[in-house]
Amino acid sequence: MAEIVLDKVTKRYPDGALAVSEVDIRIADGEFVILVGPSGCGKSTTLNMIAGLEDITEGELRIDGERVNERAPKDRDIAMVFQSYALYPHMSVRENMAFPLRLAKVDKETVRQKVEEAARILDLTQHLDRKPGNLSGGQRQRVAMGRAIVRDPKAFLMDEPLSNLDAKLRVQMRTSVAKLQKRLGTTTVYVTHDQTEAMTLGDRVVVMRGGLVQQIGSPQSLYEQPANLFVAGFIGSPSMNFLPATLADGHLHTPLGDFPLTDRVRRLAETANAPRELIMGLRPEHFEDAGLLDDAEKARGGTFTASVDVLESMGSDKYAYFTVEGETATSAELEELAAESGSTEMTDNGSQVVTRLSAASGARIGSDLTVWFDPDKIHLFDPQDGRTLTYSS
């Protein structure tokens, strides 16, 4: 149990490359914190610095108020679960889990008790005498967790521990990891590139990009109040729609049509001193099939009509994809997000809009549909630096 504080922690490689820049995070005792971001954002480097596997170039790392920058990993009392599990292949499951205890010179009877206790929690009892090579992926993953929990460390570090499992097992293990962490109440830092994992697991999520912390907050606050374009686009699936917009006389001109700003949005935009040219963001769930709404509700928002490109019926909802005419929103952040998600599917003319409609919607591929959207839910971003103009962070 411990509080972990990263105070302006920086990692610079000998060749001058800056991997992590002045990261400030205060992780409370027992908290489950997720570091999330695209590959190369510095999240694993940050984790390795907490572990002691990489040196800290500048800044200070404190565990329980004590500076530990110079301490070897073994003196930090932290356990780590690796992406590859890193089980010792020449040892049985029992020996693997007992290894940290035996290094700590714990007596044999206690070792046996602790290993069996951990095996019971992780449902590994019948596999204790097998070698890792004979275990399935999920079992290996649990052994790796077991090796971390047996010695009751101050903190757990997990480096994408679920990314080698297949999709179904991953979801299953996700809930077990969350339950285990709550049960043990051990401070945990968890690295992932999967925003769904980040949203579902963490008490707090740290979004990183290019070695910089973009935003720290609860999953819900990141979702509702993203600090910038990158966070807005990274958190949420399907991701937020971004469209270019021009602000004039309290009206917003967008490819979805012109509409007045709501009072709330106008006040925020004025406070933030919004420029004329903007990027507007709107999440898929803030759209609805106009045909399903009564007139009063319809009048409260804007509508646009376009032909349905793709329709995905999820049972509970329908995702309808449209292409709206006009320019596309461009910024460095958006390009990086597109590269990360591998979406090379750039429409030549116009931008793609993803909407989540009720299952009752009569949308059909190829035919026109009038879609309503909620103008009070829009996010406005400065295209120059990507910062939000509609929420104070």
Next chain:
Amino acid sequence: MAVIGTKAPGGLKARWTLIDIIVVVYALVPVLWILSLSFKTKDTLADRNFFPREWTWQNYIDIFNTSEFLRALLNSIGIAVIATVIAVVLGTMAAYAIARLDFPGKRLLVGVSLLIAMFPQVSLVTPLFEMERSLGLFDTWPGLILPYITFALPLAIYTLSAFFREIPWELEKAAKMDGATPAQAFRRVIAPLAAPGVFTTAILVFIFCWNDFLFAISLTSTTASRTVPAALSFFQGSSRFEDPTGTVSAAAVVITIPIILFVLFFQRRIVAGLTSGAVKG
């Protein structure tokens, strides 16, 4: 269907078996011939029979009765074992560094060791002879052990670094996180996993030292350090007119036995894929 299905692999198997037998026979005939010669009596040596008509242990008794051969055997074992141990220990450290660390001059080191391996040994014999004579190393054990280490090291470094590269680095990180000092991590995690590589290398280096004739004949002059391959060439009959073929054959068989034992003993330990299960996949 079933008949065809079983017949085709059956035919394939027979063909492979035949080819295997041909290869094995081709490789073994000279060895078996020497074995046969070693059991023949002096009179039947040149009778062109594969199987001796008269079996005798006399050749073996003769060679073990000469102090020359026993002394050479002792030299061979001592020199090969010492050279192997030193080369493998140094090679392990060097290979670990090459596989795991980034240090200035790493490529140069690898390049130079490759160069040594490629260097024609014949061209070094004369300078080595002169150097060892002036240093007082000529005709001593160190006089052979040193060049053996030199030429075995590149081999050891190459084989071992390939094995070290196979061991996932994360295992070492995991050991550190589990509370191991670097020495403990090496001893309890890396070394057991590298063991098959170390044994393989040891066998290769031992065979290299054991079989060497060039240095053995050039850098020795007496039984003080002459190894078996060199001593064999000095074997003569008790008189000028006696044919030493029988005793030479017996000696050749005797010095093959340690190699066979060595390989058989360590073969069990050379288990491929020991690292499977460490990481995903």
